[in-house]
Amino acid sequence: xxxxxxxxxxxxxxxxxxxxxxxxxxxxxxxxxxxxxxxxxxxxxxxxxxxxxxxxxxxxxxxxxxxxxxxxxxxxxxxxxxxxxxxxxxxxxxxxxxxxxxxxxxxxxxxxxxxxxxxxxxxxxxxxxxxxxxxxxxxxxxxxxxxxxxxxxxxxxxxxxxxxxxxxxxxxxxxxxxxxxxxxxxxxxxxxxxxxxxxxxxxxxxxxxxxxxxxxxxxxxxxxxxxxxxxxxxxxxxxxxxxxxxxxxxxxxxxxxxxxxxxxxxxxxxxxxxxx
Numbered sequence: 001x002x003x004x005x006x007x008x009x010x011x012x013x014x015x016x017x018x019x020x021x022x023x024x025x026x027x028x029x030x031x032x033x034x035x036x037x038x039x040x041x042x043x044x045x046x047x048x049x050x051x052x053x054x055x056x057x058x059x060x061x062x063x064x065x066x067x068x069x070x071x072x073x074x075x076x077x078x079x080x081x082x083x084x085x086x087x088x089x090x091x092x093x094x095x096x097x098x099x100x101x102x103x104x105x106x107x108x109x110x111x112x113x114x115x116x117x118x119x120x121x122x123x124x125x126x127x128x129x130x131x132x133x134x135x136x137x138x139x140x141x142x143x144x145x146x147x148x149x150x151x152x153x154x155x156x157x158x159x160x161x162x163x164x165x166x167x168x169x170x171x172x173x174x175x176x177x178x179x180x181x182x183x184x185x186x187x188x189x190x191x192x193x194x195x196x197x198x199x200x201x202x203x204x205x206x207x208x209x210x211x212x213x214x215x216x217x218x219x220x221x222x223x224x225x226x227x228x229x230x231x232x233x234x235x236x237x238x239x240x241x242x243x244x245x246x247x248x249x250x251x252x253x254x255x256x257x258x259x260x261x262x263x264x265x266x267x268x269x270x271x272x273x274x275x276x
Contacts, residue, residue: 031221034269035112040190043108047101048179048186054093055177061086062153062175066160066168080154087150095142102138102193106130109197113205117274121204129200134193141189149175184264191261191268198272199259202240213275214240216259220268229262240272 030037065081080087110126156171202214220226220234233244243256260268 029221030267031219031269034219035116035271036108036194039108040105040194043101043105044183044186044190047097047190048183050097050101051094051185052179052182054090054097055179055182058090058149059172059175059177062177063168063172066171069157080150081157082150082153087146090149091142091146094145095139098138098142098189099134102134102189103131105190105193106134106197106200109194109199110201112194113198113201113272116271117205119205119209119274121201122208125207126201126204129204130197133196133200137192137196138189145185149177152176188261188264188266191266195259195261195270198270199240202272206240215273215275216240217271217273218244218260218268219271225267227263230260230266230268233262233268239275 030041034040062082069081107127107130110121110130114120152175153171156174160166160168160171199216202216206212206214215237216239217235217237218230218233220230222231222234226234229246232247236244238244243258245253246255246257246262248254259270260266262268
């Protein structure tokens with residue numbers, strides 16, 4: 001527990017430092033050495049566009065409802081002005097977006113792996129495992145995001161009711177439906193999908209050729225924006241089934257991370273290769 005708390009504190013500190021020092025646009029730059037760089041950047045833009053469009057629709061609907069929302073007595077129970085059915089619809093819309101884009105990202109990771117090792121894998125087997133991972137990962141993420149916005153709305157409604165001077169605009173600013181949030185999701189999850197696609201491809205290759213050893217390398221942009229979590233991992237490698245270790249300044253292991261991303265907006269990438 002203590003190790004996880006230290007990692008979470010380090011991630012929070014690194015994210016805050018990056019956010020204070022650099023504009024959002026700079027986070028989108030990917031290293032020219034990164035395999036599939038242009039494809040990933042196009043995927044980021046496409047995912048960000050679709051998520052941001054959904055967030056704008058959600059924000060408009062919530063604002064419209066709040067502007068007509070009667071302020072109940074401070075001690076009264078705070079009802080959800082949107083209703084469960086509406087939230088279920090938003091979660092389903094977000095899930096559809098994520099499944100579509102992340103499926104493409106995982107497939108892109110598989111192509112990058114095959115190009116690197118020069119060996120083809122069974123496409124049907126890869127697609128089955130990739131689809132299974134995408135469905136599991138992004139069904140959970142869409143619910144997490146939707147529930148998070150819903151919970152924050154309830155919290156802000158209580159503030160709206162009990163704090164004089166609180167406006168609808170104040171509530172809207174705190175819901176996490178800004179374009180910057182959509183961009184964070186896009187950068188983080190495209191990084192994840194391509195890395196996991198390589199991992200799945202490597203595992204499928206090992207099923208066909210059990211004697212082959214597959215290694216996974218961690219790379220960063222290695223510039224002044226790289227955070228303190230990722231910088232020491234640059235150029236390190238582990239066997240495909242192993243985790244990368246994060247250490248504190250004294251050399252103590254504080255966490256293990258399977259592959260990028262290590263934190264929100266992580267621009268690192270993995271390269272999965274045969275160990276020959």
